[in-house]
């Protein structure tokens with residue numbers, strides 16, 4: 092298998108360098124951050140005399156990784172840079188990425204940008220953490236409970252708790268390896284999915300605010316800026332109420348439209364199980380993925396048109 096030699100290549104290149112920088116993608120999620128932290132843990136526990144620096148924005152904090160302040164020109168120019176969970180070089184969250192000695196890419200996205208001298212890429216993997224888990228296992232590297240826990244965070248978030256399409260046998264093999272390395276899954280789930288009461292109340296209210304069209308095939312929630320202000324929640328939290336409309340048999344397309352205080356624009360998050368809603372979103376200043384996409388309207392007046400276009404997808 093081709094990846095066998097790539098797995099050995101990653102092992103070898105780590106052996107060759109004393110200074111190793113690990114970079115995530117911009118707007119980090121758990122897959123990139125879990126990959127980065129776990130890889131640092133694996134390297135420090137299996138190789139002697141390595142300096143490992145994780146760089147980039149810290150997820151949910153908006154601050155930078157502390158390791159960045161330790162880097163000097165001398166360290167950077169003699170470093171190996173390992174990128175995790177990033178398909179395009181421009182999305183690598185490291186200011187001095189052009190200045191390193193060598194780049195190695197570890198990823199699970201479709202290859203669009205062939206950067207990096209070496210690479211370990213499996214586009215069939217649901218998460219980058221899956222690629223790293225199987226690599227460390229195949230190479231008989233020691234995996235600590237902490238490292239395994241970081242990897243598990245990425246595995247379950249990118250797979251939607253093993254729900255999404257690309258979840259396969261290798262995903263469960265990775266989960267098995269991680270659990271056997273000591274991951275306490277209930278702790279991970281609590282940290283990720285326990286919500287505060289304020290948010291639960293909003294979700295409950297949000298469902299009662301839903302409007303239905305097309306024989307319940309379309310459902311959407313409208314959050315005006317006035318109402319937004321009465322919620323004591325952040326934008327991501329307000330948006331998260333979209334999930335209350337998912338997983339309902341009759342509802343084929345669902346959306347949440349909201350206006351943040353002080354803004355005319357109306358942002359809309361749209362989801363579907365089957366219909367290519369992205370084709371509509373791109374006509375409204377937006378885009379994303381086939382089944383999960385966003386749009387940006389100039390005002391509430393445009394919402395009816397958007398809903399009509401979504402109806403047309405079904406009919």
Ligand SMILES: [Mn+2]
Nearest residue numbers: 122176219249
């Ligand atoms: Mn990912």
